[in-house]
């Protein structure tokens with residue numbers, strides 16, 4: 001391949017423009033279709049994506065980034081690193097899905113966030129007994145398929161360093177990087193096979209290198225890529241980084257014999273000019289944002305590219321990361337009006353932008369003058385749009401004082417909240433109840449006009465009434481309305497707030513077959529009307545027990561949206577916080593005495609480099625406090641966080657100063673309570689007593705014993721009893737049974753106090 005100013009991307013969406021893969025894998029799991037039909041859907045989706053990327057004019061297209069569930073799981077299969085417990089399952093596809101989702105008898109791999117994105121990967125388990133062995137069939141199969149379709153294919157794999165750093169060491173101590181020598185021969189063999197199969201380049205993803213790494217880690221990187229570069233029969237090696245700067249890893253990689261390096265020039269700030277060795281490398285410059293949806297400023301991107309010309313061997317234009325994190329195409333958005341449409345670029349449009357930039361480098365600006373002019377006009381219209389600057393909102397924010405971000409002291413609040421009349425160890429749930437098919441169909445019917453607004457409301461009210469009656473019958477102490485009216489805990493709010501656009505088809509994979517439609521936050525945030533009071537007060541009207549108002553916090557709303565890139569995130573967070581604050585005040589005025597503001601994404605947005613973390617935590621905590629300090633001391637504020645990796649954010653959790661914090665804890669044996677004690681946390685806490693990610697019904701004794709463990713760390717006056725997270729993905733029968741056990745366990749432990 002001629003490497004002068006080529007155009008490429010680092011990966012592609014795969015769930016299907018209409019979520020075809022989601023529907024196919026779910027049908028396969030349910031036994032409605034066989035393996036052949038599932039595999040055929042995958043092949044069609046790959047062919048469609050490659051055809052679109054070829055038509056856009058990309059010179060190199062990553063192949064192997066398709067997955068039936070997750071790319072880390074695919075890598076574990078490729079390296080023979082599935083856990084022993086699935087080895088008895090003969091069928092490879094069923095074995096794969098068993099590792100992903102578990103079976104009646106086999107626990108799944110853990111799932112966790114992929115860097116600071118809303119994508120979740122499966123965490124491979126590496127034990128002393130793991131015997132790595134190469135299974136290149138998926139990658140070679142997709143490569144052959146692509147080559148048969150004349151696709152300029154660049155096979156892509158996750159690299160050995162990232163694979164090991166992101167895996168979980170099952171026994172023993174020390175770093176998994178010690179096992180890298182066992183992987184190197186497998187990667188070397190793979191390189192040979194890829195070369196034999198006709199690959200000119202291979203893309204080896206090493207995103208773990210954009211986080212803080214020790215000098216020892218960097219030395220391993222150096223050794224790994226020196227050794228792989230020394231493989232005699234191999235394609236050219238492109239090591240791809242994304243989501244930030246390579247820092248010390250950049251000169252280390254540049255000093256090895258690899259052929260190319262992909263750098264993220266959107267999220268990262270590496271200075272390439274001074275790196276020795278880069279002048280001999282092919283640099284893939286990620287100047288088109290692969291994670292956000294804004295149209296690229298082509299002139300600025302070209303400026304960046306031109307500054308690289310003297311410092312690199314050859315240059316390719318690329319997205320900053322895989323397009324997995326953005327929707328397929330703007331073409332699917334029929335309700336998206338100008339000028340907003342002109343401000344945006346989804347996956348397909350980003351491929352075109354990359355090609356435009358490469359063409360400009362090859363042939364000069366004149367060759368792309370139409371695109372550059374259109375881009376300039378779109379950017380101007382965005383800059384000048386009145387919806388981006390709401391003067392009254394900005395004046396309100398300017399007038400905020402530090403007092404606006406704090407409430408009365410904890411003791412004062414505790415006394416003021418005694419009127420709630422709660423027992424010791426109050427029982428509650430996190431908010432959502434099963435989102436049954438009936439609920440989703442009602443929403444789809446409303447969208448299609450099959451039912452009207454009044455009928456939709458009646459159906460949602462009937463769901464709420466059922467959930468309230470169930471909670472009364474079970475004997476829970478603090479009730480919820482069950483969130484039936486929410487398609488998603490972020491999108492629901494975005495649909496009602498000014499400054500957001502909610503897409504119709506902008507699906508992005510969140511994990512496995514589950515998808516989200518991140519809203520686009522493009523302007524200043526306004527709350528034209530209350531968003532939740534109608535539903536919550538309806539639920540409260542059905543019971544004497546307190547019903548929790550249920551809101552999503554500012555950090556989570558930002559984390560799960562495509563955010564504006566024309567002002568600091570901290571400023572946008574305060575705007576969202578004010579909208580939530582106004583909602584809390586309305587809920588209180590409507591007689592709601594407990595309000596939960598969820599912040600499950602607090603940890604997710606934590607910057608990957610330690611040096612940037614405190615500044616983030618300061619504004620994130622500040623925004624939450626702004627959202628929650630507009631109510632009286634007698635109103636009890638709850639918050640909820642899941643994903644259990646609380647280590648680096650534990651002080652921030654205490655800093656939120658919520659009267660009650662519920663956290664995911666069941667699988668980590670309540671460890672978080674000790675961590676909270678260490679930072680002097682002395683408010684209410686509800687460590688989840690059962691894992692909601694599995695359909696398993698926990699036993700009464702099991703829950704009671706977790707509660708006793710919790711009581712060893714927290715006095716009964718502060719302890720709440722609740723599941724790990726919301727119940728929206730669970731079935732009705734298992735939920736009812738699990739909650740029955742939860743209430744029974746709380747009662748028995750309470751009786752023994």
Ligand SMILES: CN1c2c(nc(N)[nH]c2=O)NC[C@@H]1CNc1ccc(C(=O)N[C@@H](CCC(=O)N[C@@H](CCC(=O)N[C@@H](CCC(=O)O)C(=O)O)C(=O)O)C(=O)O)cc1
Pocket residue numbers: 118437439440441443444486487488489490491510513514515516517560600729
């Ligand atoms: C807590 N999590 C969330 C994250 N991000 C969010 N934005 N929201 C979250 O809740 N990140 C971290 C985790 C990730 N967890 C999940 C869990 C579950 C899902 C999920 O179930 N997604 C659904 C889509 C949800 C949705 O938007 N529903 C809409 C549309 C429903 C639909 O598909 N309707 C059908 C018709 C009805 C039918 O036949 O069933 C249609 O339109 O064709 C709604 O309820 O109205 C998913 O299906 O993947 C995501 C992340």
Ligand SMILES: N[C@@H](CCS)C(=O)O
Pocket residue numbers: 430431432489550598600640642725726727728
């Ligand atoms: N209130 C939400 C929080 C999920 S993290 C729910 O219960 O689904």
Ligand SMILES: [Zn+2]
Pocket residue numbers: 430600640641642724725726
């Ligand atoms: Zn949760």
